[in-house]
Amino acid sequence: MIATTDSKIDRVRITLRGAVQGVGFRPFVYRLAGQLGIRGWVRNSSEGLVIEAEGDEAQLHRFLARLESDRPAAAVVIQTQTTRLNPAGDERFEIIASTASAQKVTSILPDLATCKDCLAELTDHSNPRIHYAFTNCTHCGPRFTIVEDIPYDRTRTTMRGFTMCAECEREYNDPEDRRFHAQPNACPRCGPRLWLEHSKGSAEARSGMLSREPFSEAAQVLRQGGIVALKGIGGFQLLVDAREPRAVERLRKRKRREAKPLAVMMPSLEMVRRYCEVSPDEQRLLESPAAPIVLLKPNGAGKLADNVAGVSPYLGVMLPYSPLHYLLLSEFPFPVVATSGNSTEEPIAISNDEARARLGEIADLFVMHDRPIARPCDDSVVRLVRGRGSVIRRARGYAPLPVFVGKSLPPVLAVGGHLKNTIAIAIGQQVFLSQHVGDLDTLEARAAFERAIEDMCRLYDFEPRLVACDLHPDYASTLWAQACGLPVVGVQHHHAHVAACAAEQGIKDAYLGVSWDGTGYGLDGTIWGGEFFLVQGGRFERVAHLRPFRLPGGEAAVRECWRSAVSLLREAGGSAWPVQFPGEGILQRMLERGVNSPWTTSVGRLFDGIAAIAGVVRTNLFEGQAAMQLEQTTNSFVTNRSYTLTSNSGVGDWGSLIEEVCRDMKRRESPGLISAKFHNALVDWILAVAEQVGVHQVILSGGVFQNGYLVGRSAARLEERGYRVYTHRQVPPNDGGIALGQAILAASREQGA
Numbered sequence: 009m010i011a012t013t014d015s016k017i018d019r020v021r022i023t024l025r026g027a028v029q030g031v032g033f034r035p036f037v038y039r040l041a042g043q044l045g046i047r048g049w050v051r052n053s054s055e056g057l058v059i060e061a062e063g064d065e066a067q068l069h070r071f072l073a074r075l076e077s078d079r080p081a082a083a084v085v086i087q088t089q090t091t092r093l094n095p096a097g098d099e100r101f102e103i104i105a106s107t108a109s110a111q112k113v114t115s116i117l118p119d120l121a122t123c124k125d126c127l128a129e130l131t132d133h134s135n136p137r138i139h140y141a142f143t144n145c146t147h148c149g150p151r152f153t154i155v156e157d158i159p160y161d162r163t164r165t166t167m168r169g170f171t172m173c174a175e176c177e178r179e180y181n182d183p184e185d186r187r188f189h190a191q192p193n194a195c196p197r198c199g200p201r202l203w204l205e206h207s208k209g210s211a212e213a214r215s216g217m218l219s220r221e222p223f224s225e226a227a228q229v230l231r232q233g234g235i236v237a238l239k240g241i242g243g244f245q246l247l248v249d250a251r252e253p254r255a256v257e258r259l260r261k262r263k264r265r266e267a268k269p270l271a272v273m274m275p276s277l278e279m280v281r282r283y284c285e286v287s288p289d290e291q292r293l294l295e296s297p298a299a300p301i302v303l304l305k306p307n308g309a310g311k312l313a314d315n316v317a318g319v320s321p322y323l324g325v326m327l328p329y330s331p332l333h334y335l336l337l338s339e340f341p342f343p344v345v346a347t348s349g350n351s352t353e354e355p356i357a358i359s360n361d362e363a364r365a366r367l368g369e370i371a372d373l374f375v376m377h378d379r380p381i382a383r384p385c386d387d388s389v390v391r392l393v394r395g396r397g398s399v400i401r402r403a404r405g406y407a408p409l410p411v412f413v414g415k416s417l418p419p420v421l422a423v424g425g426h427l428k429n430t431i432a433i434a435i436g437q438q439v440f441l442s443q444h445v446g447d448l449d450t451l452e453a454r455a456a457f458e459r460a461i462e463d464m465c466r467l468y469d470f471e472p473r474l475v476a477c478d479l480h481p482d483y484a485s486t487l488w489a490q491a492c493g494l495p496v497v498g499v500q501h502h503h504a505h506v507a508a509c510a511a512e513q514g515i516k517d518a519y520l521g522v523s524w525d526g527t528g529y530g531l532d533g534t535i536w537g538g539e540f541f542l543v544q545g546g547r548f549e550r551v552a553h554l555r556p557f558r559l560p561g562g563e564a565a566v567r568e569c570w571r572s573a574v575s576l577l578r579e580a581g582g583s584a585w586p587v588q589f590p591g592e593g594i595l596q597r598m599l600e601r602g603v604n605s606p607w608t609t610s611v612g613r614l615f616d617g618i619a620a621i622a623g624v625v626r627t628n629l630f631e632g633q634a635a636m637q638l639e640q641t642t643n644s645f646v647t648n649r650s651y652t653l654t655s656n657s658g659v660g661d662w663g664s665l666i667e668e669v670c671r672d673m674k675r676r677e678s679p680g681l682i683s684a685k686f687h688n689a690l691v692d693w694i695l696a697v698a699e700q701v702g703v704h705q706v707i708l709s710g711g712v713f714q715n716g717y718l719v720g721r722s723a724a725r726l727e728e729r730g731y732r733v734y735t736h737r738q739v740p741p742n743d744g745g746i747a748l749g750q751a752i753l754a755a756s757r758e759q760g761a
């Protein structure tokens with residue numbers, strides 16, 4: 009109801025929760041209030057952003073509408089609360105000081121991609137910031153990677169060593185300016201500087217910072233097939249020309265990264281379209297303030313070097329997200345491989361010295377600068393699943409945004425898994441997730457893991473009362489938890505997977521949790537990975553699982569798919585095998601005696617076995633390769649045919665399935681058909697269990713559900729039959745998501761729920 013003639017004055021208090029601080033929200037509110045004649049104030053508080061607005065009904069109506077429609081792009085509002093107050097008779101609108109203690113919970117934002125205004129300045133000859141690589145404003149620029157402590161003020165960021173010149177200071181203090189309270193504000197006179205170093209150690213400092221020379225020299229190195237190490241936002245990146253197979257090969261060799269797909273940065277959306285199919289939703293993800301790597305389907309037209317994406321059915325693509333990247337790609341306007349600056353298994357290098365020491369043997373040229381990076385933050389990876397973004401690796405642009413869980417949790421620190429590790433801390437109703445830490449196989453990685461824990465606890469002034477970890481006794485994260493001296497709660501790996509999805513989606517009991525992955529320690533001490541849970545009243549009942557089989561050689565079978573194949577073929581008992589594997593005799597004897605052959609119910613390992621039997625791949629050069637390749641093989645195939653995966657009193661029996669695969673192999677059916685029928689059999693099994701269990705909410709979680717074909721078909725089939733299907737959005741379906749689930753389940757156990 010809008011009363012145009014009634015000039016009765018009202019006052020409302022609006023509380024906005026979410027990522028609303030440090031994104032230019034207060035100046036935006038200030039300007040909006042000025043335009044509409046609203047009186048009152050805005051301030052940051054521990055609750056979020058609080059506004060009190062006074063005006064007549066029409067003014068308030070417009071104010072509330074535009075608060076919704078025109079707010080800063082980088083803000084993420086999770087909850088809005090509006091209450092009516094008595095008018096206080098304010099005469100103007102002000103930005104008022106936030107209370108110092110008020111900031112702890114909400115004030116750290118992720119890093120934000122360069123905004124349109126800053127981008128325009130980069131090429132504007134009348135602007136003092138032309139070609140300046142460290143341009144930013146309240147709407148964009150680094151945040152999480154420069155914060156050293158909170159409240160988020162310049163003196164507590166890595167920008168504290170740079171004193172603002174008079175002009176920058178003026179912008180910083182002017183509420184009407186785009187750079188009002190932009191903590192990393194800088195210009196060529198007062199801000200960070202850029203220089204080149206050749207890896208032979210000859211530093212060539214460049215003084216003329218307005219010049220684009222460093223970038224043209226870097227472009228020259230790329231053109232010649234060289235490797236450039238660029239100090240980006242969350243660490244060093246290694247870049248090569250993505251069209252040059254030999255350059256990519258050199259990078260792979262030096263970085264010791266055999267086969268895992270590499271991501272590509274492209275100068276513009278138009279160029280992305282030359283190589284990939286881009287839907288409007290995918291375009292939104294590419295151009296979002298997080299600017300992640302988006303997994304796209306190649307369109308078959310533009311051709312990059314084959315060894316970029318390798319066996320992946322997708323190409324990981326991102327757009328430039330900092331002035332540095334824009335400037336470099338304007339000198340080299342082609343797709344470049346952009347991968348983390350590290351050797352395989354090591355954390356990303358962030359300091360100049362670290363980069364010189366660790367990347368000196370890899371890179372030919374360094375693009376260095378003197379703005380320190382506070383903590384490592386890799387590029388995030390996202391993919392469109394059922395019409396919405398689903399994060400696969402959560403780091404730059406997303407970390408450390410919290411997940412709101414809708415109930416208050418005790419202070420729990422969750423230390424995550426062993427692979428793709430992330431950690432989480434629970435503060436009130438929010439769970440803060442660290443950036444992707446990575447696999448904890450090396451000493452360096454474990455040191456990075458410990459730093460991430462210290463860092464999160466220090467930043468948020470957090471003292472855990474409880475530590476949640478995986479049940480696996482040998483995970484580095486579990487060992488850390490056991491040694492830390494606090495009470496420890498072990499959480500089953502696959503419970504954690506589905507609980508993470510339930511938490512981020514706000515799902516209440518009862519639901520069917522489908523938890524499929526490569527490896528996780530089961531409650532019975534065997535290796536789980538093909539589990540169905542009925543979750544009711546906070547209790548997990550394992551209602552179905554894959555028929556167990558042995559993994560000859562244990563750990564070795566994770567890499568060597570053919571080991572799973574031998575085990576499955578032997579158990580299925582068919583007479584003549586369609587394939588032979590060198591070394592299978594030894595495995596047969598191991599299996600006979602049950603030596604070093606643990607039992608598993610892992611669907612990931614079943615994928616391995618099928619991939620090896622179907623001749624698609626025998627060895628995983630990286631985690632999940634076989635499944636990825638099987639999915640890719642399926643792409644060319646549309647069929648509703650399926651193998652038989654019988655569901656008998658809670659056990660999914662692959663016996664006939666293996667026989668049928670062998671039969672198709674002997675008939676020389678194509679791997680595409682075999683793969684499609686296998687995927688379809690898994691979907692049929694999910695449907696069968698869902699019918700038996702009879703709850704209407706179904707969660708799909710675990711690394712196996714990174715498979716687009718499997719998720720798409722399962723969800724479609726379930727929804728046809730009236731089920732509500734939930735998949736991950738904010739946290740990864742893989743082990744990068746389990747810290748969230750651990751925190752939730754440990755908390756509810758502590759609370760006796």
Ligand code: ZN
Binds near residue numbers: 126144146148
């Ligand atoms: Zn900007």
Ligand code: ZN
Binds near residue numbers: 173174175198199
């Ligand atoms: Zn300045």
Ligand code: FE
Binds near residue numbers: 710
């Ligand atoms: Fe897992």
